[in-house]
Amino acid sequence: MDSRVTIRDVAARAGVSAGAVSLALNDRPGVSAVTRRRIAEAARELGWAPNLAARSLAQGDRVHTIGMALTRDAAGTVLDAVHMALIGGIESVLTERPCSLLLHIAPDLDTEIALYKQWWQSGKVNGSVLVGVTSDDPRIEPVHRLGMPVVAVAPPQLSGPFPAVWHDDAMAMAEAVRYLSILGHRRIAHVSGPVTLGQSIVRAEAFAATAAELGLNGTRSAHTGLSAHEGARATRALLDRADRPTAIVYDNDLMAVAGLAMAGELGLRVPEDVSLVAWDDSDLCRITRPALSALSYDPFAFGAEVARCLLELLDDGRARSRVSDAPVLVPRGTTGPPART
CATH class of the missing domain: 3.40.50.2300 (Response regulator)
Structure with missing residues (x-):
């Protein structure tokens, strides 16, 4: 995988943006004939081959959707403001392409695992975001076996084989x-x-x-x-x-x-x-x-970084794990010196 040529390599050789390469190689409008020929020549020289998942996103010949499942606890926890901002950040990046987010609330982890299997085998999603990762998470192994591109919102020591996006x-x-x-x-x-x-x-x-x-x-x-x-x-x-x-x-x-x-x-x-x-x-x-x-911290910006990581995985077949800035302490009225006793 380390030696695989990506659209970024082609873009660098042709002296254009990765977006222009994507348009040209998928025969979509928006690139001049001269630039299109230069990109095609660069691709041939480098031996570029398309990533099927990324191609389906670009061509629209299959459903191009990112899946995200949230398992509520026994108390039936609903989405809070932080989750909503995270989701909004993910969608803000996905909408830059013909790509959308499929969100599902699962009652338990077994249902969530079955959902990933159904999504992937039916071609309903191109990849997924895994959240709420725990130690010895029972979802990691069965989801990895599917071969589905996945990014884990978790520290890297808990993300298993998946690229991780996390806060310090x-x-x-x-x-x-x-x-x-x-x-x-x-x-x-x-x-x-x-x-x-x-x-x-x-x-x-x-x-x-x-x-x-x-x-x-x-x-x-x-x-x-x-x-x-x-x-x-x-x-x-x-x-x-x-x-x-x-x-x-x-x-x-x-x-x-x-x-x-x-x-x-x-x-x-x-x-x-x-x-x-x-x-x-x-x-x-x-x-x-x-x-x-x-x-x-900014959960919207964090969600955007999660989406960028997953799109990198779809485009290149691999993605680097990344850590966001540490949350910053904002002192307000509930902190002060302890009372003297």
């Missing part, structure tokens, strides 16, 4: 813990997602490592299903302790908002009695009172 969540978590430590917090808690979820694994490991590096002996972690209800319950359990944390980092905005409400129910002031930091800087974080400090 470890760096972001380390930044949050160091920030809270600088404010004077020594007892910091992490309300995490499921223990097997890829992003939660990375964040939990970074939380523990940074706390150890800083000598914070009073840290605690609580795993949840990422719902508001479980976030509130975990917050109550933490704040009911005699040695309650003075700061909490949440793995999403829903749990952080629920945690803010729970702190109020318990008669605690934010941030004087407890500081709160949310992951996923959504509108929810900005409209709460006080506004939530948050780890912020």
Whole structure:
């Protein structure tokens, strides 16, 4: 695969864009006759051969669709603002070609695996995006056996044979813990997602490592299903302790908002009695009172990068894994020095 000639190689030889090569080699309008001949000559010289998946996208002789399945948990979690922005980013790139996104909500992982098999064998999709990757993910092996082009939204250590697109969540978590430590917090808690979820694994490991590096002996972690209800319950359990944390980092905005409400129910002031930091800087974080400090990134731009990775895979038969910028901490009204005792 490393020696395979791509349309980018042809474009470089002919001195044109990859888009012009795609138009010319698929006999579509938009390229002059002179340029078309130069591209054809460059392709012959390099021994270029078409990638069938990419050709189907360009010619429109088959359904040209990217599949994406989301498995809801037992609580029936619906799409949140972050998921919607991610999907919007994917579609923004796909619409640059005659290509669309097929989105499906599956009730469980077995159904999701069967769906990929049906999509691929029926020719309904040209490739797929795999999200919500976990450790020892049961989808990796059967989906790989299909031979379908797939990009995993996951850290590379969990993406198996698929190209990975991920955030540097470890760096972001380390930044949050160091920030809270600088404010004077020594007892910091992490309300995490499921223990097997890829992003939660990375964040939990970074939380523990940074706390150890800083000598914070009073840290605690609580795993949840990422719902508001479980976030509130975990917050109550933490704040009911005699040695309650003075700061909490949440793995999403829903749990952080629920945690803010729970702190109020318990008669605690934010941030004087407890500081709160949310992951996923959504509108929810900005409209709460006080506004939530948050780890912020652009899920729309991230979705666009996922789509570009998959199109690269379709065009070239391979794609490089890539990491996006680490989320950035945005301090707001829910973080401050701990109250003196």
